[in-house]
Amino acid sequence: MLWPVTAERDDAGRLAVGGVSLPGLAEQFGTPLYVYDEQTIRQQCRAYKSAFDQHYPHSRVVYAGKAFLAPSLIRIIQDEGLSLDVVSAGELYVAVKSGFPPERITFHGNNKSPDELRMALEAGVGEIVIDNFYEIEVLGGLLAAHGGRVDALLRLNPGIDTHTHDYRKTGIVDSKFGLLIETGDAAKAVELISKTEGIQLRGYHIHLGSQIFEIEPYQAAVESLFEFATEMRDRFGIVPDQISPGGGLGIQYESTDPDASVEDFARTVAEATRAGAERMGIDLPELIVEPGRSIIGPAGVAVYRVGSIKDIPGVRRYVCVDGGMADNIRPPLYDAVYEAALANRDDGDEATVTIAGKYCESGDVLIRDARLRSPESGDLIAIPASGAYCLAMASNYNMALRPAVVMVRDGETTVMQRRERFEDLLARDVMVGQVPSH
Numbered sequence: 001m002l003w004p005v006t007a008e009r010d011d012a013g014r015l016a017v018g019g020v021s022l023p024g025l026a027e028q029f030g031t032p033l034y035v036y037d038e039q040t041i042r043q044q045c046r047a048y049k050s051a052f053d054q055h056y057p058h059s060r061v062v063y064a065g066k067a068f069l070a071p072s073l074i075r076i077i078q079d080e081g082l083s084l085d086v087v088s089a090g091e092l093y094v095a096v097k098s099g100f101p102p103e104r105i106t107f108h109g110n111n112k113s114p115d116e117l118r119m120a121l122e123a124g125v126g127e128i129v130i131d132n133f134y135e136i137e138v139l140g141g142l143l144a145a146h147g148g149r150v151d152a153l154l155r156l157n158p159g160i161d162t163h164t165h166d167y168r169k170t171g172i173v174d175s176k177f178g179l180l181i182e183t184g185d186a187a188k189a190v191e192l193i194s195k196t197e198g199i200q201l202r203g204y205h206i207h208l209g210s211q212i213f214e215i216e217p218y219q220a221a222v223e224s225l226f227e228f229a230t231e232m233r234d235r236f237g238i239v240p241d242q243i244s245p246g247g248g249l250g251i252q253y254e255s256t257d258p259d260a261s262v263e264d265f266a267r268t269v270a271e272a273t274r275a276g277a278e279r280m281g282i283d284l285p286e287l288i289v290e291p292g293r294s295i296i297g298p299a300g301v302a303v304y305r306v307g308s309i310k311d312i313p314g315v316r317r318y319v320c321v322d323g324g325m326a327d328n329i330r331p332p333l334y335d336a337v338y339e340a341a342l343a344n345r346d347d348g349d350e351a352t353v354t355i356a357g358k359y360c361e362s363g364d365v366l367i368r369d370a371r372l373r374s375p376e377s378g379d380l381i382a383i384p385a386s387g388a389y390c391l392a393m394a395s396n397y398n399m400a401l402r403p404a405v406v407m408v409r410d411g412e413t414t415v416m417q418r419r420e421r422f423e424d425l426l427a428r429d430v431m432v433g434q435v436p437s438h
């Protein structure tokens, strides 16, 4: 699934999503514009829910908010019965302010600060995924000082490699995430937690990486999690009643990418969990999965307008658009690839062009060799699969205004986020003579 499920062209060749014309939206809201298709978001949520309900009813699907977070999205996630994973005080704040039930929030992160941990405890989050020794110490101190208890999972690093970009691997030995099983650090952490008043260790968490198409590493991950759990049961008497193999299922960015199956993922981790629990001789633990990209990625389309076009004979044709790395840093950050199509017409010969952004970096290129109906200045370019990790990593580089974001459904449009205004660029600046409020 490269485009949202509702994407279609009308007789004049104009692209529409959710029954709403993209050129019309571009007129109304300007470009760059991010358009989310509600039906696709709900369909992805339901695909996960139904696959896990079928293969492992004692499961929980947790949306990884780092992929993209906004109040109107949070409402859909809640409505579809998913839980929510946050990785910072900021994400927690947005989630709680949006009315998401705190007991359905999991707090992640590889360097949670004392303030963040305090905020998570005060908010009453469902659980904290402990990443390191420092967090055990800080949490222990906070619980000793203020009383109370918190449910926790321990993030293990199983040292398992996957086929994804190095920057998206999280479960290899050389990683800042989690505690290695291999070195004995994970076991030391379990021992420390078992001696820390107030932390209730419910089980273990593993995350291998992101944009992963293979399912086998997940089986290996669950196996190593149970092996570790068995050792911990024998040493410290701790029996897990929750386990998580994380998230990370890949999505199609190009039509040649595989179409990863949520169904295969669910079946594989369910079978591995059942087998692990049986080997260990324990009741089936709750199985928690944390998809981000595959929930929101396919639902989003970025729409840009073409400005300048530059031909370098024998080299390439640069087609420059009015956005780029400030709204989507993925291509320069980790060589992410995309396909594109013109949104305002579907005629003319195809050409190979480079879609470049407008920001002051040579690396600000969205797609290096895109096949498009020869774009001209004024054309609209739509890039599918832009729903995850684009706006979430957006910046004000070159004092860019972050784009407007809209949600479409059955011919209706709602604004999720307005475009930034020039005055937003100065909102945090302290003018000479002013006293800062914080």
Ligand SMILES: Cc1ncc(COP(=O)(O)O)c(C=O)c1O
Binding pocket: 064, 067, 085, 108, 170, 207, 209, 210, 211, 246, 247, 248, 249, 290, 291, 292, 293, 294
């Ligand atoms: C702990 C954890 N869970 C879930 C996710 C979501 O992964 P994805 O968006 O690839 O599904 C991530 C992403 O890196 C993560 O680090």
